Amino acid sequence: MLGEFELIARYFAPLAADAPGAFGLTDDGAVLAGDGGPARVITLDTLLAGTHYLPQDPADLVARKALRVNLSDLAAMGARPEGYLLSLALAPEVPESWVDGFARGLSADQAHYGVALLGGDTTRTSGPTAISVTAIGTADAVLRRSGARVGDRVYVSGTIGDAALGLAVARGVAGDAGDPDSRALAARYRLPQPRVALGAALCERGLASAAIDISDGLIADLGHICRQSGVAADLALPRIPLSTAVQRRVEMDAAHLRTALTGGDDYELVFTAPPENADALAALARDLDLPLTGIGEVVPGGEVILRDPEGRPMTFDHAGWTHF
Amino acid sequence: MLGEFELIARYFAPLAADAPGAFGLTDDGAVLAGDGGPARVITLDTLLAGTHYLPQDPADLVARKALRVNLSDLAAMGARPEGYLLSLALAPEVPESWVDGFARGLSADQAHYGVALLGGDTTRTSGPTAISVTAIGTADAVLRRSGARVGDRVYVSGTIGDAALGLAVARGVAGDAGDPDSRALAARYRLPQPRVALGAALCERGLASAAIDISDGLIADLGHICRQSGVAADLALPRIPLSTAVQRRVEMDAAHLRTALTGGDDYELVFTAPPENADALAALARDLDLPLTGIGEVVPGGEVILRDPEGRPMTFDHAGWTHF
Known part of the structure; x- marks a missing residue:
C-alpha cells in the first residue's frame, strides 16, 4: 500500500484539478473563491485515538x-480563525x-482563539475514537508553500523538537517522566501552541514568501516548501x-x-523571507x-541540507544522523 | 450514555451560542457570515464502515x-454545492x-454535481474506515427548520422508505435479494439521490417555509421541523x-x-409551504x-401525528404501528 502522500498524489490530487483554491492539495488548507472581501481559508484534519x-x-x-492542529493549518496560510465544525465518532x-471534559476543553480554547462551534455531528464507532475538525478562517492574501525564492532566509518560530521528545517521554522511552524537563516536554506534545498571531502578522505585513506548520517534523515539512x-x-x-530541556x-x-x-x-511555523525583511521580522518577534x-x-536545488558545526552536510538513516 | 441529540444539546450547543450562523446546531448546516454576496453554507458528516x-x-x-449525504444537507438548506474536503481514515x-475505486466514485459525482475536491487528509486507523466530508455551498437565502407556520402544507419529494427496506434486503431480513424489486430497493440504500436542484429551487423561488432532508426517517426528521x-x-x-416496490x-x-x-x-426533502404556493410547487415538480x-x-401542537385511512391517529411501539 502506498503512503499518505503517494495516495494523495495518485488518487486525490486529480480530483482537485479544477479548483484553483485547492492548490493541487499541496498546501495546509484551501481557499474558497471570494466575493471581493477577504479570502476564506478552510482545512479538515482527523485525530484518531492511539x-x-x-x-x-x-x-x-x-x-x-x-x-x-487545525488552527495551526490556518496559521500556516496566514488566516485568522473564525469558527469550526466538529465530527465526533466515539x-x-x-x-x-x-x-464533558472534551466540551470544556473546546470552550476554553474558543475563548482563547475567538472562535465558535458552527456544526458537525456525533456518532458511535466500534473502533478508536475519531475526531474530525474543519476550521475556517479569513485572510486578505494567503501564504503558500510555493513562494520561496533563492536568496531568501529560512526562519522558524519558537523551539524545535519539544513535542517529539515529549511523546518519547510520555511513552517512557526518553528517561524519567517525573522531572521538570520531562513534564515540560510532555506538555508541549499534549497541547500544541498554534502560531495564529504569527501567521496572520506575516501575511498582513507581507513579510514571508512561503510558510508551513511543522506537524511532520522540521526537515520533512521544510521539504514540502522546497518541493513546491x-x-x-x-x-x-x-x-x-532547541529548548534547554x-x-x-x-x-x-x-x-x-x-x-x-x-x-x-x-x-x-517554518517560513522563508527575503533578507531585507530581517529588521521587520525582529520587530515582529518582539511584538509577539x-x-x-x-x-x-x-539555495538552488531541491532538498533540505543540514550542516554540522564544521559546515559538513549531514544525513541520517534509520539509526540516526550521520555524515556523508 | 446519552444519545446523539442529548449529547449535542447538553455539551455542544452551548459552544455554538455565540455564532449566529450555527443556529444552535439545530439545522443541517451552518451559515458563514457573508460579505454582501451569497451566504456560504457548510456541513460536516462522517460515515463509518459497518x-x-x-x-x-x-x-x-x-x-x-x-x-x-453532505450534498443532501446543503440541499435541505437550499444551497448549491461548490466543493468539498475529505478526511479518509483507512x-x-x-x-x-x-x-482507486473510491476516487473513481468521487470523480463521477464531481462531474455530476459540478463540485471539486478542495482539501483534507488521509490517515490509517486500527478501527473501521472513517470517511469525513465537509461540503460547502452558496445560497442567497437559506432554508431553515424553524419556519413552518400553522396552515402550511407538508410536502415530501420522491418516495419514502425505499432505502430503509433496501437496507433490510441487503441484510437479508426482507425477502429475496435477487428479484427486481429488491435490487431497486438496495440501490436506493446504497446510492442516495440528494435533492440538490429541488432545494436550490425552493430557496430561489421562495416556495418553502421550512425544510429538512430525511436521513433519520420521515417521522423523526419532520419532528425536528415541528420542534424548531x-x-x-x-x-x-x-x-x-410509496414506490410500488x-x-x-x-x-x-x-x-x-x-x-x-x-x-x-x-x-x-420534507418541507412545509403556504397553501397559496401549491400551483408553483406543481410547476416545480414538472420542471424537475x-x-x-x-x-x-x-397544525398547532408539537409533534407528528399520522392518521390511518379512517382518520384515527396512529402511534407505534417497538413492535410496530398501533392505534391509540
Missing part, C-alpha cells in the same frame, strides 16, 4: 489539540464524563533553536537530536514575544 | 454516498484498489408516497410500513420531473 493522541490523555487536552468505552517552490534549503545545525536530552543521548529534527507535532530564528538560506 | 455503510459495498458507491485491511418551528404536523397515511413489501408484511416511515437514508406530494398540514 495514533494522534494517547487514549489516556485528558479529554480537555485532546479536544484542544484537535482544534489547535469509541464504545468512552463515558459521558469524557465528552523548486528550491533547496541550506540549514546550519547550530542555529536551530531538549538540549539536555540531546547531551544525554545524541540519538535524541534526530527525534527533535524529524519528529512531529511541533506546530511551530516569540523567537523567530534564522536557521539557513534558500 | 455503521453507515456495509464493508462489502463497492468502494465507488461508498465514496458517492459519503459525498451525497482500516488496515483496505487495499489500494479500494482507494413550535408546531405539529398532521399527516394522512394514504397520502404518503415498497407497497408490495408492505402488502407482504405490514411491519415493513414502520420500517418505511421511520427508517433512515431516504435523503428526500420529481414528485412533490402533499402529505398533511401544519
